[in-house]
Amino acid sequence: MDPKVLLVEDSNSLAILYKQYVKDEPYDLFHVETGKDAKRFIEHHAPQLVILDLKLPDTTGEEILDWIKGNEIPTSVIIATAHGSVNTAVNLIQKGADDFLEKPITADRLKTSVALHLKRTKLESLVNKLETKFDRPNFHGFIGSSLPMQAVYKIIESAAPTTASVFINGESGTGKEVCAEALHKQSKRAEKPFVALNCGAIPRDLMESEIFGHVKGAFTGATTDRKGAAMQAHGGTLFLDELCEMELEMQKKLLRFLQTGSVTPLGGSKELRADVRIICATNKDPLKEIEAGRFREDLYYRVHVIPIELPALRERDKDIVTLAKHFVKLYSKQDGKGFTGLSTEVESILKAYPWPGNVRQLQNIMRNVVVLNDGTKVEASQLPPPLNAVKPAAVATPSPAVIAKQPPPAIAETSPTKSLASTEETLPVETLQALTSVNTEGADTFAVRPMWQVEKETIQNAIKVCEGNVLNAAVMLELSPSTVYRKKQQWETEDDLQVSK
Incomplete structure (x- = not known):
């Protein structure tokens, strides 16, 4: 079945002209004149692309765009605008439009733009289907279907049924305790206790008592025997958050517990057996803490068996x-x-x-x-x-560099400037430097290059390193596969157009 393209244009004569332009193209162009008819068509026929005029008899193109985006309708939108309304069209790109065409629209411009966006939509659909096959929108308290989170879910599934210690690293607020609970719920210990301790929130002189417990009279205020976290978690899981905040002497006692599986309550003389699965977490770099003398290296290697890095x-x-x-x-x-x-x-x-x-x-x-x-x-x-x-994540000013979603520069009416600032995703600085080997040691040797060239070279190098596997390249670059597919397709289209000339 051929793709469907909807033209929303109140001028019947222009609609006839545009239909004539694309009569031999491999898609069906449908025409409506009002916003009401446009909504009805979109709801019932799900077009892959909508060419939307800004001024309609009963509403505006902006209102239709808001309706499409608000209802999360999976279609691309191209704004058709008169010369004096380019600024408005750029603002609509900030709101989610994919492109704009300035009237009068030429046949070549229309055909190339539609073909480009239909190819992009097709690739994104294929990638989304591939991702959806493996995606889980949520997982034991986690919410998110991004590739970094899918990797986390996979590690949790593999590590949870084992007895191996897990070391979770991640910035504050990334969900380290959620991860620890997910490991517990997926494990064979799920019916047993899950006990969590924040080592950074416990006073130093109470840390030993909190973990190992104490007997009556061990210190002032110890009026009864008390089980520590290790015994409370017997048969289950003990989660020690912010482990790097624990003082060195206590780290030594924790290491002994991990080695022997025995605890001695503070003030007591009898050893107790505690069968627990240890999960540790920190928001610091443990290797830097070891280097600074604040974290025991032997304890690190004892708990750092299965590492899980939670993405920001x-x-x-x-x-x-x-x-x-x-x-x-x-x-x-x-x-x-x-x-x-x-x-x-x-x-x-x-x-x-x-x-x-x-x-x-x-x-x-x-x-x-x-x-x-x-x-x-x-x-x-x-x-x-x-x-x-905060400004919306899109183009900021109507200059040639902002038309990042324009058709290929071979037929564009503006200069062929491309900008990472206007793309939906940008490559990490470390990735750009590593893959392009830019010399930044001195002003005399610094080679200034357009950022779009650096981006293109970086992505192409990554695809080459991954032997043509775009999905693997996307993971390496920390980008979504749909972004890499789209850019790859755009560059190939540009190259084809240059060859045909």
């Missing part, structure tokens, strides 16, 4: 909006509010923010919005600091 939220771009919607709905239900989702502008802002506090920060911000505001969708004006100062 900024590395999980696919999950940010999903998590935000989950928290909004959760707190709206708890507090009796009417919020059901996010505006497209808010989604863009959330993707642009670096999230130093990770999931915990996102959770708190969504709680703030729900408590202090009313409505059905979270709007940008309702976001608290620092998000109220």
